[in-house]
Amino acid sequence: MMTTGAGILGTGVCLPEQLLTNEELASRFGITTEWIFERTGIRQRHIAAPHQACSDLAIVAARRALAAADTLPEEIGMVIVSTISGDYPSPATAALVQGALGIPGAICFDLSAACSGFVYGLVVGCHAVTCGFSRKVLLIGAEVLSRIVNPDDCDSVILFGDGAGAAVIGPVPDGFGLLATDAGTIGSEHEAIMVPAGGSRLPLSAEVLADQLQYVRMDGNQVFVFAMRILGNSAMRAMNKRGLTPTDIALFVPHQANRRIIEAAAGRLDLPLERFVVNLERIGNTSSASIPIALDETIRTGRIVHGDHLMLTGFGAGVSWGSALLRWHSPGSDQIHTKGDEP
Numbered sequence: 001m002m003t004t005g006a007g008i009l010g011t012g013v014c015l016p017e018q019l020l021t022n023e024e025l026a027s028r029f030g031i032t033t034e035w036i037f038e039r040t041g042i043r044q045r046h047i048a049a050p051h052q053a054c055s056d057l058a059i060v061a062a063r064r065a066l067a068a069a070d071t072l073p074e075e076i077g078m079v080i081v082s083t084i085s086g087d088y089p090s091p092a093t094a095a096l097v098q099g100a101l102g103i104p105g106a107i108c109f110d111l112s113a114a115c116s117g118f119v120y121g122l123v124v125g126c127h128a129v130t131c132g133f134s135r136k137v138l139l140i141g142a143e144v145l146s147r148i149v150n151p152d153d154c155d156s157v158i159l160f161g162d163g164a165g166a167a168v169i170g171p172v173p174d175g176f177g178l179l180a181t182d183a184g185t186i187g188s189e190h191e192a193i194m195v196p197a198g199g200s201r202l203p204l205s206a207e208v209l210a211d212q213l214q215y216v217r218m219d220g221n222q223v224f225v226f227a228m229r230i231l232g233n234s235a236m237r238a239m240n241k242r243g244l245t246p247t248d249i250a251l252f253v254p255h256q257a258n259r260r261i262i263e264a265a266a267g268r269l270d271l272p273l274e275r276f277v278v279n280l281e282r283i284g285n286t287s288s289a290s291i292p293i294a295l296d297e298t299i300r301t302g303r304i305v306h307g308d309h310l311m312l313t314g315f316g317a318g319v320s321w322g323s324a325l326l327r328w329h330s331p332g333s334d335q336i337h338t339k340g341d342e343p
Contacts, residue, residue: 006129006169007177007329008122009071009136011296012064014057014164015046015283020146022158029154036158037281041259045161045284048144053087055096057164058142061292062097065138069168070331073101076168077134079108080125082117082141082288084195084317085148086110097140107134114193115255115316117141117288118165119183119324122312125169126178136170141288148195150215159257160216161284165292176329179309180241182234183322192222193317227261227315232268234323235313242325246271248309249325251298255314256280256290265313277303287316306330 021044022033037043048057058081066073079094086093094108113120118141125137142164149156197213198204204214231254239245246269254262254276266273277294286293291312298304306328313323 004130004174005172005177006126007172007326008295009168009170009172009331010065010067010069011168011292011299012061012066012068012166013293013296014060014064015293016048016052016057016162018047018049020045020047020161025154025158031154040158041278041280042158042284043281046163047146048162052144054083054085054142054144054164055087055093055100057144057162058083058093058097058140058166059100061142061164061166062101062138062140065166065168066101069170071136071168071170073103075136076103076138077106078125078128078137079103079106080111080121080137080139082111082113082121082139083143084112084114084287085144089198093142094140097138103138113288113316113318113320113322115257115285115287115290116183116314116318116320116322117316118291119181119312119314119322122167122169122178122324123181123183123322129169129171136168138166139169140164140166141286141290141292143287143289145216145285145287148214148216150212153215155220156216156218159285161286163283163286163289163293165289165296167292167295172329176327178324178326180238180325181323182237182241183320185318185320187318189222189226189319190317191219192226192319193218223319224258224261226319227257228264230315230321231261231265231313234315234321235265235269235311238311238313238323238325244309244325249275249311250305250308251303252276252311252313253291253294253298255316256283256294257285257315290314304328
């Protein structure tokens, strides 16, 4: 069978054991659990242990994705880690993942697009496979946001959690895998979500730390308005490229930022909320890891079947957005995923 397409062969997830519940936050900030849930749709978040860094979560998720995809480390030619909370400014967290997994000689780099990053990485990885640049690609969205969120900022703490989701990208039959994309950035609005300090513009110093500029800062209202506008519109543009309508999409897997934003996207597309994967009540907002964690859960619970059309769509820092239309190819439906086959 022809293998001119590229898609997701397997996924894996790592969620830290520790939970941060609304009850704990309500006690800390003098608010109610109902106020938190009504504002966000979140009841709990996973928080990395003190000894866990971004790469630790990424490595566990990657091992699980490799197993799910029946893929050996030596088959991977590229490792992409989408993160804004990597282990170090340099080297890339992807290099740490490669070393831990024993992946030989792969191209490794980190991708900094926050909540849009997994979709961006999926586009890069799929094109690397279809053009013959890499046999298979390991793509990971991993975040330890609890380290870059101001613990005294209620508006941020109630939103963000830690976790990692990984996917192995490889050859699939023509007509399956990645079919269309829509993505972009409005850089003039980059201050809506940013970490002001720690880069070359504002290096870390005693004064910077005293002003707490090393933490995420977000204009919640500006981000909310942007997300309400972009999420459904971007998905529509991607569908239009293939002549599809919202009713043709079996499931939408959106970035898990805020339940109200997802509900607005469902309204924009005139679809019931049941067609959208929503797990932020239990997971929170994990930025780059959000979409792959939700996708993995969807696969494991059997909500995706061979031939389904899926829409992955996210938005985030930049400000950026990205949507990816896929047609799902189930492992085992033919022999294309057998180890040793050439793409």
